[in-house]
Amino acid sequence: MGYLGRHWRFRASVSVVLPRVVKETGYLVTDAGGTSPTPSSRPAHRTVALRVLSAGVFALAGLIFWTSFDTAKGVDIRSDDPLPKLSDNVRGKSSHNEQLEKQVAADRGDVDRLTRQGSAGLSTAERRRIDGLDAVVGTDPLTGPSVQVTLNDAPPDAAALVPGVPDPQPNDLVIHQQDLQAVVNALWQGGARGIQIMDQRLISTSAVRCVGNTLILQGRVYSPPYRVTAVGDPKKLHQALDASPAVQNYLQYVRAYGLGWKVSERSATTLPGYAGSVDLHYATPVSPP
Missing domain, CATH: 3.30.160 (Double Stranded RNA Binding Domain)
Known part of the structure; x- marks a missing residue:
């Protein structure tokens, strides 16, 4: 200057x-x-x-x-038009899996019908045992009183609701895999006879997995809010949720940042039978060359 x-x-x-x-x-x-x-x-x-x-x-x-x-x-300049978007691909695969599940359910109905025809000579005790195993496996519909738990993300611009609590990070405002697993495990611990997440029945091989803020369950993709429905004694199910340390940890974030949490009872709920594949895939030893 x-x-x-x-x-x-x-x-x-x-x-x-x-x-x-x-x-x-x-x-x-x-x-x-x-x-x-x-x-x-x-x-x-x-x-x-x-x-x-x-x-x-x-x-x-x-x-x-x-x-x-x-x-x-x-x-x-970051776009790549020839390549399909990953989200569109996931939605397409999820819709295809849903169609396959309906086909599997129809085929299973035919198998059950043929099984009943072939078991005409079984005793009453043997039939009761088979029916009991079907109920445990989760392939048959289940009706009874239930408790439904709804979990939801907090608003993206949410702030701390409790004085002295630090401002939330992005991960503090979304539902994580551990939160859903905590609810499911607590409901099993409370004696649930059957559990359904969204519109799918859980069985012993079901895996709850979250990628980002989406749930991947048995080949299908879901977005929050997530609804977990359990058939069983409502009083025991409530007690199990209150006694779960993992659930109580999630409730701390509910109070601090406004994550969604709602527990409701229903007098009679029918859970659908599991309609997916029940084939087990396991590792086999490789013979030396």
Whole structure:
């Protein structure tokens, strides 16, 4: 700022030095005692290299300019149109799995019908034993009094509701896998005869997995709010939820940041039978070559 308005005058002193002797090395010896390369000693390839370098710099500058111009028009340089969106792919697979489950349920109904026809000669005790196993496996519908637990994410702009509690991080405002597992385990501990998450019945091999803020259950994808319904003694189910340390830990976040939590009772609820595959996949030893 202090130099604005100033006019700088440059003085140049020019001294002419005449060459005196040309050595065999290709250098001129001047009267000042110095040397300077003769024109014949300068490598010719240096000029070519400079031209190539200049062309490369101009090409790179042009590419950057064109990219900036294209982006300024609103083009998303991160998009990849030929590739389908992952979310669309997941929804498509989930819908396909739902159709397959309906087909499996229909086929299982045919198998059950044929099984009943083939078991006409069984005794009453044997039939009761088979029916009892079906109820434990979870492939048959189950009706009875129930408790439904609903969990939901907090609003994305939620703030701390309790004085002295730090502001929430993004992970504090969403339902996690451990929260759903805590509710399911507590309901089993409370003597639940059957449990359903959303519209699917749980069996012994069911796995509750969350990716981000979505639930993946038996090949299908769900978003919050999540509803967990358990058929059993409502009083014992309530007591099990209150006695679970993991559930109580989740309730601390409910009070602190406003995560969703609702427990309701129903006099009569029918849980559908499990309609997916019951085949077990397990590791087998590999024989040495």
